Amino acid sequence: MGVPGVGKPRWIARFSLLSMLAVVLGGCSLPTFGAFRGATTQGQAEFKLWSWMTIAGLVVAVIVWGLILWAVIAYRRRDPDKMPRQFHSNLPVEIIYTTIPLIIVAFIFFYTVTTENKIDALAPNPAVTIKVTGFQWGWSFSYRNSAGKQIALVETAQRRPPVLAGNPTSPEYPQFVLPLGETTRIVLQSADVVHGFYIPAFNFSRYALPGVTNTFDFTPVHTGVFPGHCSQYCGLYHAEMLFSVRVVKPGAFQTWLNAESASGVVA
Template sequence: MKLMALAAAVLVLSGCSPVDDTDVKRLALPVAGSDRTDPMWNLWLGAWIAVLIVFVLVFGGMVYAMVRYRRRSDDEVPAQVRYNLPIEALYTIAPIIVVAVFFFHTVTSQNDMLKEVKNPDHTVTVVGSKWQWGFNYLDEDATQGDDVFDSGTPADPAELWLPVNESVRFELRSPDVIHSFWIPEFYFKMDVVPGRQNSFDLTPTREGTFTGRCAELCGLYHSRMLFEVHVVPRGEYDQHLSELKAAGDVGAPEGASEADQIAGLNEGTKQDEDVQEGAGN
């Protein structure tokens, strides 16, 4: 009976998909929106199957023990033992095997998701600072030689524009504290660490407007550190970059010039100068 129930449950889970219309069939994940979602989906699905197997075995064993060794009508106490070596070996070795299998598949999925694109179509420098995002588009062809940027504030979140089905390299920078760049539909996030140049590549595969956010507790306005993601056809992407240039948003977003330095540990940064000016006043 347990095996039949387990087989049926696994069969149901095998019919789930990251692009299904319902949350239940997506196992509570958002609809997939990048080429890096398959490794994460497979890991997530495997975790659900593993949890289901453990649940059925443990709960089934508990029910079996309660029925098989329940107190009889003659009020006779079941035989008492001090230990059971096979059972003790099982609940010691089995968790080690489960953790080892999870570790193997986690590392494998991580390596697949972090594979670099040899020549990405676009490069975007992401600057996370307290408490806003800035995006510098390093696309010289689209802007006739000038890099342009989107930026925002907690009251007016920044926008990130990406062309659908074209690879993008994200270079992550922070001038202050650790942030985390996360777009849920991409099934991917990475920390933005001061003094460390993290980067990753992916290709957006679904047009739409998504909400990105900071996934690392970074201070007072962490919950308002949001940004809006627009995945659009290439023509709309080029038009947006041209609009940024016409509006004068050329160069790098505020904070980007200090993004490779750690505030307070380097002289001559804009933040240090602001502090000195404030002290003088």
């Protein structure tokens, strides 16, 4: 007893496996599928999850599409007067198509939770602490020392007319600085309504919520300037809530921080 031809489309599974291996080994690195590779260790963990989940989804899709195509072609109606063999239920097949998805879902669940734990992990002694506040319509980045006192401040000028420059790295928008290879603690809050603190190159976005403090770490692995923006519509000049982050070597960071501290903008 068995569904006719169930063992035949082994080539579909082989093709899927070979395609996946070709994609992974051929490029020597995971395909991006439109995502950033991640400019922080946390962003890289997120990228790996995204890429492997998409590969797994494509493998399942190729198998499903292949089986549909095979069934449509192999069992097409050839003789209009002949009724095909009628049967219902096949216990082994039903057990297989219940068990395999359960294993896939369990694996995805485990991989997602362990990745989230990595991204949300807080270092015991971060090198830098920045209190980030979202407000209508801009951001402030307040650098704090170990006693919690502000030592430098970068922020959107609150009363400036809207510039609608559209480019997060243009000088009208604030640019905060992070040291390469060191962990920075971000303490995120909102002064008014819900905002979204989003840095695409870091594969990271988190709500800035009034009355709630969200705390997370960034450990940059690439130098450069990375754009950011508010990802939650928050009012008339939501599109003005642009900023950028510049990652520099630790020595250059210290020089920048000393200059900012000495510039007199600190409270």
